[in-house]
Amino acid sequence: MSRESIPWPLRWIVDEHGRDTGFAMLRRGVEAEHRGVFDALAADHQLIGFTHYGPFPLYHEAYDGSLGRTPRAGWERPEVRACLAWAHCFRDPDRYLPPGLPRMLVSGSDFVDEKAAWQAAFGDGRPPKRWDIVYSCLPTWLNELQKNWDLARACAVRLADAGVRIAMVGRISTPALPEHPNIDYLPQLPWPEMMRVTAASRVAFVPSLWDASPRVITEALAVDVPVLVNRRILGGWKYVTAETGAFFSDEADVVEAFFAVLDGTYHPRDWLLASCYGKDQAARRFAAELRALAGAQRSEPAYALPTSDRPAAA
Amino acid sequence: MSAGCPAFGLWPLLAANPHTPPELIRTLIGCESPGLRAVAAASPAAPPDLIAELGRDIDVAVRHQAAANMACPPAALLRLGGDSDERVRAAVAANLATPADTAGVLADDAADSVRAAAAGHPGCPRPRLLALASDGKQRVRHCLLQNPGAPPAALEAAYRPDDFICRLFIAGNTAASSARLERLAGDAQPAIRLAVARNRLTPPIVLGSLALDTDETVRAAALRHPRTPQYLVTDAAGSPDEVVRRAAAGNPLCVPERLLALAADAAPSVRLAAAGNPGLSVVAAFTLAGDADGAVRAGLGGNRSAPLPVLTALAADGDDRVRRRVARNDRTGPLLLRQLADDADPRVRAGVAGHPSASALDHRRLLADHAAPVREALALGSRHEDVLVALATLGARPG
Secondary structure, eight states: OOGGGSOTTEEEEEOTTSBEEEEEEEOSOOOGGGHHHHHHHHHSSEEEEEOOSTTTTSOOHHHHOOSSOOGGGGGGSHHHHTOSEEEOOOSSHHHHSOTTSOEEOOOGGGGOOHHHHHHHHHTTOOOOOOEEEEEEOOSSHHHHHHTTHHHHHHHHHHHHHTTOOEEEETOTTOTTOOOOTTEEEEOOOOHHHHHHHHHTEEEEEEOOSSOSSOHHHHHHHHTTOOEEEETTOSSOGGGOSTTTEEEEOSTTTHHHHHHHHHHSOOOHHHHHHHTTOSHHHHHHHHHHHHHHHHOSOOOOOSOOEEESSOOBOO | OOOOOTTTTTHHHHHHOTTSOHHHHHTTTTOSOHHHHHHHHHOTTSOHHHHHHHTTOSSHHHHHHHHHOTTSOHHHHHHHTTOSSHHHHHHHHHOTTSOHHHHHHHTTOSSHHHHHHHHTOTTSOHHHHHHHTTOSOHHHHHHHHTOTTOOHHHHHHHOOTTOHHHHHHHHTOTTSOHHHHHHHTTOSSHHHHHHHHHOTTOOHHHHHHHTTOSSHHHHHHHHHOTTSOHHHHHHHTTOSOHHHHHHHHTOTTSOHHHHHHHTTOSSHHHHHHHHTOTTOOHHHHHHHHTOSOHHHHHHHHTOTTSOHHHHHHHTTOSSHHHHHHHHHOTTOOHHHHHHHTTOSSHHHHHHHHTOTTOOHHHHHHHTTOOOHHHHHHHHHHOOOHHHHHHHHTSSOOOO
8 A cells, every 4th residue: 555545544563663563543433435444454453443533433424424323333344343452541541442452642743743843934033923813723624623613712802802902723715704804814834934933923722622633733833922712622631731721611711711722831842742642752652552451571662653644665 | 744854943933923023024935945034925014926936836835825815916827727736726715815706717627626615605706606516526516505604595495404514504604594493493402502502693592492402512501602591591590500601601691690600600610600700800810819719719710801900919819720711811011011021831931922912022121031941932922023032043043
């Protein structure tokens, strides 16, 4: 299988040399057209389920269509049953994960490349703080659902009325944008530019609800920007601490919650690295979890990184 | 757009200030850096002829910003509507200043992103919107469902009741019919009902039922809504549930007597919500000005309806958070701002630096302030030409 052929729900897990560890990731249900690819991968890899796509592995109408299925019927899918363990994001994993399998609190967002993010944001010098808040949402239904565009729009009006300057990235061609002199609508940006816009903002705003692996949070922390996050967010709540930011509930308290973050003192990047997040630290931590699955004393893998890139030859 | 490399200095901030003299923005047009030219093209201070000229730039990011600028002249928009890059054409199609006939032409564009942007344009001619309702691309239909100017027939043609996303988008659209909103208020999914509760045109009778919803977030959203029947808001003010009282405290319809009681509520979150209520009475404001919780006093300091004597008292508060909010409050007058311009806290001074009512004298004095937040706030918010010109000469010249 080449990189180009591996479907999105699947990824290899490789060591620090890019070699296959014998483990593979499943992060969404597999569609019929990709069943053959899945079967081939599952035949010689141990599958680890990752919670990366809304409430997966549960079914939900928003993600899987309305076919009259109960949420827990999602556990009966062959690809879900094939997983030997789950790397998850949940506060209450019993509600989402099949019982009886090993679990680890690991998410794709843990593996943020913090060095690349820093270089992209500050490689040309430290940008002035042009915005108080940055929010990003690509122009797709999935992003608008997961990044909670409805709530974001309601909050943006209240924040802008309170004098807060807002950058909304990826929204430039979106219908029904609130018109306000304090809101700048930016197009979808290449990743390095997104890091610079984040670094040019005082707070990263994450009103997401069903985002199971919010990379936007760890990327903000990686460029030393605190976060303001929806209290009900599905995943990523573990990154919000006294050192990194705060929660808010809805448009009624977002203004006060924002000013509380603005008034606070945070050390987001220091916390991220001290908590063993970031690409290499997360890969070593994940590898330790995989070794523990094997039970008996095992030294491999020492490093485990999910990737869409085809593994290097052994 | 690459913002903020050393040669940029404060230019991206100056360009974002609508009061920056146009001749300063013109100096960016000849810059080698496309990032700076893009900053100029996006500037609210850029004159139309400059935007039109930047619309001919060789760099697509510059043309994109020009196409998205609402001050871009109609002739330039028409020309950019034929750009070779679909991102530029999509920006034209989404620009609210784009004439209806130009948006109509773009509704037939070969690129999905352009048709989607046209489908979301409230001025797009109705026959075009009706045609887009049956577009083969889901994103186009989704944008139509979010268009507040879409005719009912187009919304109904694009609507798929079995599609969660369709229901979500139409529930949040102010053009949705009352009948549709009433049906969606009974949806099995809380997210749909919440979108109805947030829709500013949802009828009161529908909001009344949502105020009794089984889901806490839906109830709270309905109780915050300014169209919710007042008797429900009044009842909510006496609820044993803190979330419900907080929602009532933030509703402008909350009657003064209840709001006064909520200003003395045991829960700080309720008092904080009351502190931000635009309908706050003078008595309630003075009650909150003496609150033991600095966060509550800070919330009051940010309330545009707070009476001047209260703001004056809060401007001398010992808590930095309170003075910062007063410094940012649009209603704070020049005399108080003069006092706050000498504050020891740089973020208080930054509030004065960005304030629309701050005097030229105060802004000139703040030019000597070395704190980065103060400089940034001056560049973004000062209305005084000499201050902005002085800031433009600080640091490296654009190259």
